[in-house]
Amino acid sequence: HAVAELRGKHVLITAGPTREPLDPVRYISNHSSGKMGFAIAEAAVNAGAEVTLVAGPVSLQTPRGCERIDVTTADDMLDACEQFARKADIFISTAAVADYKAVSVAENKIKKSDNELTLTFTKNPDILATISCKDNRPFCVGFAAESQDVEQYARQKLINKKLDMIAANDITADGLGFNSDNNALHVLWSGGDKKLPATSKSELAHQLISLITTRLNEIEKN
Ligand code: C5P
Numbered sequence: 001h002a003v004a005e006l007r008g009k010h011v012l013i014t015a016g017p018t019r020e021p022l023d024p025v026r027y028i029s030n031h032s033s034g035k036m037g038f039a040i041a042e043a044a045v046n047a048g049a050e051v052t053l054v055a056g057p058v059s060l061q062t063p064r065g066c067e068r069i070d071v072t073t074a075d076d077m078l079d080a081c082e083q084f085a086r087k088a089d090i091f092i093s094t095a096a097v098a099d100y101k102a103v104s105v106a107e108n109k110i111k112k113s114d115n116e117l118t119l120t121f122t123k124n125p126d127i128l129a130t131i132s133c134k135d136n137r138p139f140c141v142g143f144a145a146e147s148q149d150v151e152q153y154a155r156q157k158l159i160n161k162k163l164d165m166i167a168a169n170d171i172t173a174d175g176l177g178f179n180s181d182n183n184a185l186h187v188l189w190s191g192g193d194k195k196l197p198a199t200s201k202s203e204l205a206h207q208l209i210s211l212i213t214t215r216l217n218e219i220e221k222n
Pocket of ligand 1: 014074093094095096097098099124125126127128129141142143144145157
């Protein structure tokens with residue numbers, strides 16, 4: 001491996017799911033092992049970056065050399081990201097943020113009674129879009145997990161969320177994604193794209209960090 005050069009750069013990464021409480025014993029969440037984000041944190045450390053990893057509830061070891069902030073809800077994750085994004089050069093958002101949270105968290109355990117239960121949810125903040133819309137924002141990289149028209153939806157997200165780069169993955173591909181150790185990505189940016197074929201998440205993380213470094217250098221030159 002040629003080591004990508006990120007010495008002197010600060011990289012902020014979100015990983016894992018968020019968990020939104022319903023009552024003292026229950027929550028809603030997303031499938032997400034956090035493996036991709038943790039692998040990216042490790043690759044960024046190896047490239048010489050100072051790394052802050054904001055992690056939802058996952059059972060993974062903190063990669064050596066990175067600062068880890070544990071959070072539970074999307075609101076907590078946003079708070080942490082807003083704090084660290086100020087000094088970040090690169091923001092990589094791999095977290096599977098819950099799109100909605102309960103309008104109100106029940107103080108006591110919700111009891112079984114009727115056959116149907118209705119809960120009301122309200123939208124969570126879009127963490128990535130919040131950071132990418134700030135002045136002096138870091139280079140922003142999003143992820144797009146799609147089950148159809150992968151490239152088209154990813155291109156839309158690149159534009160709508162004002163991203164510098166997006167890494168799309170097809171969640172219908174066999175043996176890849178979610179809890180797997182392997183993945184494949186289609187990385188898109190304004191004016192270019194690159195397909196990173198199926199391999200280990202650690203190899204993909206290294207390739208993604210290289211692409212980000214190259215793109216950042218191009219932008220900084222102009
Ligand atoms: O819109 P969608 O959830 O598909 O966008 C995925 C990208 O946006 C990912 O990079 C994810 O981490 C980020 N995201 C976020 N906050 C949300 C929802 C998604 O940061 N509330």
